[in-house]
Amino acid sequence: MSSKSNDKDLGVRKIIYDKDGKPCRSCNTLQDFQFATGKISAKDIQHIKNGTEIAAASPQETILNSKAYRRVDPPGVEELGRSSWNLLHSITAKYPKSPSDEQKLEMKQFLTIFSHVYPCNWCASDFEKFIKVKAPKLNSREEFGRWMCEAHNEVNAKLKKEQFNCDFWEKRWKDGWED
């Protein structure tokens, strides 16, 4: 791993590289990845910081012979994170109130494998450590939903984001905000 000398001045975090030496798309923010691969320049980043417009970094023309599909780039670490929390919390919302031993075992396996195959390596590794220290609580939907909320808050803390009040996990991920 290495990072360019002036990355910090630009608000670019340490660039994460894949084993093949290329910047890792699913481990870096879109902006960091675009900077590391020369898609955007220091000047562009300054423009982003100032809120002034830059040319779209990735052209959005339709794919060859396609009417519907545009040339959308693979998700970066932030979009992938949002997507994955969407899925994981929704899974807890549908977990049985009184799961069978088989359902508990399957969910435990699912989370373990998730921590091996999640595309952002450092995120995967952090999650793997988390479930070793704080084993998933799988005896009921309520327990599992709250555990996942706490797992998410662990990541929020690392990213210096606000803690979510887990008393509201069911409203956010299961029932909605009834008036």
Next chain:
Amino acid sequence: MSSKSNDKDLGVRKIIYDKDGKPCRSCNTLQDFQFATGKISAKDIQHIKNGTEIAAASPQETILNSKAYRRVDPPGVEELGRSSWNLLHSITAKYPKSPSDEQKLEMKQFLTIFSHVYPCNWCASDFEKFIKVKAPKLNSREEFGRWMCEAHNEVNAKLKKEQFNCDFWEKRWKDGWED
């Protein structure tokens, strides 16, 4: 399962219900779910179809004592689908070029459990059937990425969406659209 008599006229598909008799949030589109739960009316749907504005169905105030978190409702079937494909395709993009037997077995288990725990029941059941008929190809990244693309196209076909040209799977999910 049941559906209101005038659903079709409104462009509402058959509402899917949970075992507890309530409309299933992660199995219906946001609009269908809101209609089924009385959050939006036939008039609102007509407005949506006509492109005229309606009042926001779900208030977006900040959660009690929170600065950052808004009262966002749980994702419906479409957002959950987009999120999950984001994750699944990204997983294929990071799958080893030459996986070990253990890695192949883990991924097979992951997909099997995924087909049991995916929050949208009918989607999960369709995916379970799909992997029984067309077993996941896990001998290489290329094979797995293409298999996932074909799995996605199976769903596209059901939803009458355009087929994605799987020759482009690596550009869409791994490398981006280099000029």
